[in-house]
Amino acid sequence: MKLHNRVAGALVLALTATFSLVSLQTSHAAAPSLTVAALQDVKNWDPSQAHLGHPVPMYQTVYDTLFLRDSSGAIKPNLATKWYFDSSQTHLKVTLKTGVKFTDGEIFDGAAAAANIMNNRNGNGPDASQISEVSDVTVNSPSSITINLSAPNPGILNFLAGSSGFIGAPKLIGKPDIVSNPVGSGPYIFNASKSSKGSKYVFDANPNYWNKANQKFSSVTWLVMADTTARLNALLSGQVDATLLDVKTAAAAKAGGAVLHESNTDVSNIMLMDRAGSKVKALGDVRVRQAINFAIDKAAILKATQNGIGTVTDQMFGLTSGAYDASLESYYSYDPAKAKDLLAQAGYANGFELPMPNIGFNDPALQAFIQQYLAAVGITVKWTDISPANFVAELKSGKDAASWFQLFQGTPWEEIKLIAAPDATWNIFKTNDPVITSLMAKIQRDPAAAGSAAAKINAEIVKQAWYVPLFRLSQQFFTGKHVTVVPQPQQAVPSLYNYSPTGA
Amino acid sequence: MASFLAKRLLSGVLLLFAISSLAFFLIYASSTNIASNILGEGATADQIKQKSHELGLDQPIVSRYFSWLKHALHGSFGNSWANNDSVISEIMRRLPITLSLVLIAILISAILATTLGVLAAIKGGMVDRVVQMLAVAGFAIPGFIIAIILVTFLAVKTHIFPATGWVAFTDNPSNWAKSITLPVISLVVATMTSSAQQIRSAVKSVLERDFIRTLTSRGISRREIIIKHVLRAAAPAGLTVLSLQFVGMLGGTVIVEKIFALPGMGDLVVNATASGDTPLVMGIVVYTVIIVIVVNLVVDLINGWLNPKVRVK
Secondary structure (H helix, E strand, O other): OHHHHHHHHHHHHHHHHHHHHOOOOOOOOOOOOEEEEEOOOOOOOOHHHOOOOOOHHHHHOOOEEOEEEOOOOOEEEOOEEEEEEOOOOOEEEEEEOOOOEOOOOOEOOHHHHHHHHHHHHHOOOOOHHHHOOEEEEEEEEOOEEEEEEOOOOOOHHHHHOOOOOEEEOOOOOOOHHHHOOOOEOOOEEEOHHHOEOOOEEEEEEOOOOOOHHHOOOOEEEEEEOOOHHHHHHHHHOOOOOEEEEOOOOHHHHHHOOOEEEEEEEEEEEEEEOOOOOOOOHHHHOHHHHHHHHHHOOHHHHHHHHHOOOOEEOOOOOOOOOOOOOHHHHHOOOOOHHHHHHHHHHOOOOOOEEEEEEOOOOOOHHHHHHHHHHHHHOOEEEEEEOOOHHHHHHHHHOOOOOEEEEEEEOOOHHHHHHHHHOOOOOOOOOOOOOHHHHHHHHHHHHOHHHHHHHHHHHHHHHHHOOOEEEEEEEEEEEEEOOOEEEOOOOOOOOOOHHHEEEOOO | OHHHHHHHHHHHHHHHHHHHHHHHHHHHHHOOOHHHHHHOOOOOHHHHHHHHHHHOOOOOHHHHHHHHHHHHHOOOOOEOOOOOOEHHHHHHHHHHHHHHHHHHHHHHHHHHHHHHHHHHHHHOHHHHHHHHHHHHHHHHOOHHHHHHHHHHHHHHHOOOOOOOOOOOOOOOHHHHHHHHHHHHHHHHHHHHHHHHHHHHHHHHHHHOOHHHHHHHHOOOOHHHHHHHHHHHHHHHHHHHHHHHHHHHHHHHHHHHHHHOOOOOHHHHHHHHHHHOOHHHHHHHHHHHHHHHHHHHHHHHHHHHHHOHHHHHO
16 A cells, blocks of 8 residues: 555656646747748758758748749849840849848858859759859959850749859858858848757848848748658647648648648659650550540549649649640540540550559559559559669669659749750650750740740640649648748749738 | 676677678668769759769779778768768767657656566556556557657647657756657657566566565565565566667657657658668667667676676676
């Protein structure tokens, strides 16, 4: 009995001690601070190592860019006040803002801008290829530079407004310190003492920031959380103000009072890469590629794998790309009879074997649907094993004739360089379509025509069935009650400038 | 005792060398396209070639191994290929978090498991049956389910504890206690119940031995027999179980750290291995093996202290 009493006493003591350490309220940082749970960590804080997508707003906290993409996707002045291309589209003259200082006291000028552009060009970072046409930068005066290109790059303003254009303090550029202690001229200053590499980055407002309109919070904190459930719990418990979730956690977030800000960034698709039929002869026939498009019930897959959230599509270019064509959306309506007919016309009435990399690690249900729909028209998918960690690298190696993949939907030039150009990232077999190359040349001569020319390229790759677009994925970005945000077109998560305190 | 310690240390060093060498060649065999993975999908062939050269991937594997070994023997594990951060500083930033989780969890498990195991063994009946049921439940319910239940009710719904994140003890002891409570409970449940079962069996077995009957017949109190003799005799079995639990928990924290977004070793191990970040993986392997060797050594020393026969062997 005495032992029972002592055990009970010890338990009560332990519980009392624990609860005495624990306050009953989870405190929320006083407004207007901003705390965001980020899906990915930055590689490091060297501007030349910045990568498009999830880490971009983290870099925007401390670094300015010459140009700024606003929430509609339009290019606006930032550190650059005016700019124009010469008639050859290979010399971009930029007038710079004066009176801007980096937070270490250095002055922003033409030399600082030039040093940063060349550092981003030469740093062998993930996005260095975006600005590979930059041959050098001429400093005309402290307030003027000319960016010289070896060939026209119609996406250069976008790239310099994004991951290839962050401007760091000149003394630190190319030095080891900037890897862990970023210093820029941006709206916030890195607070190293409150930050912990890999998990938490705290930034305090830059008191001397030149553009107060883009500095809406007293501090910004980025918490790195790879796990979706952890991000959901952090949002619902009030630990963070905003985060990206997915279609599986969206209902719980809505039920908990979080506000959804939906956008489209990626398209789920099957890349029919071997369009010459060098590895799988059948894929060399456009009728076979079209048959695959007709064979798949995209709406059924969307419903089963994404809870119906997203939009079925027949084209690779996104809604906000300027190349989107609504009339293409019914080009390949689900029609297995037509698919069989096209296969028969191409000489494959008895079907053929199509090897593709196994995607069971990513989405086993999607894999099962693809197999089932193609089998129904006589195409036998043979799944080949591939390491998830090496999936992208393996696809790029050119071993596979076709594969499922999720592709980013960018601005017209980005999209062309990603999926359509002869040297595009995902034109693995270097398919060269003269219609596309002539339209690309037109865009390089006249960037203003990018939208209409890209629309023609979009139509061409739909008709040639280079891809089997399945559906545009819906980005499920949520905010809590203290903050609101506007999604950023062609970006996985909103830019930092798109956040505002609620009611502001 | 000195010879006992020397033998254990020597075998530990040999084990460290063997495991680290094996790990190096296994990573080499399983990692391809490292430069491409680091640079991402937009990288050009020239960029990939340049990165491969920077990382020394164009060197023969044997010369890469001896280069790594030479630096490791001088205490340098190089920099992470993924983010260029020092491997040692990366590990030292995260290891204390995982170790504090595991040490606190194993300490609480040891106290609770010993209490429950001894109670079950000496009381029998209903207490014994309850402990055995708890052991089965502890085995059957995965730690991550317990973690999700805890976070839903005690963090998201009631806000008693934070749902995610880590606060260093030196920054704020109260918030540190808040941040560690739910992860520790998630780890303790399974460990404690299975250890209690093992300790129960060890105590029961000792209670049935002749010397216990002799001590009882000499009129020594039951309490004194249990504390001075039964626990001492049953301790080696309990310690061995707890040391195995400790090693298992080092790996088991991966999921708990993920659910609570704790910046421990879990994410580091998974990401480094998936990306083929050889310097970081090798640093993690060496540190983990050293921890396991030290834990086993401490357990051996305690067992040797408790039982002289172990030292003689």
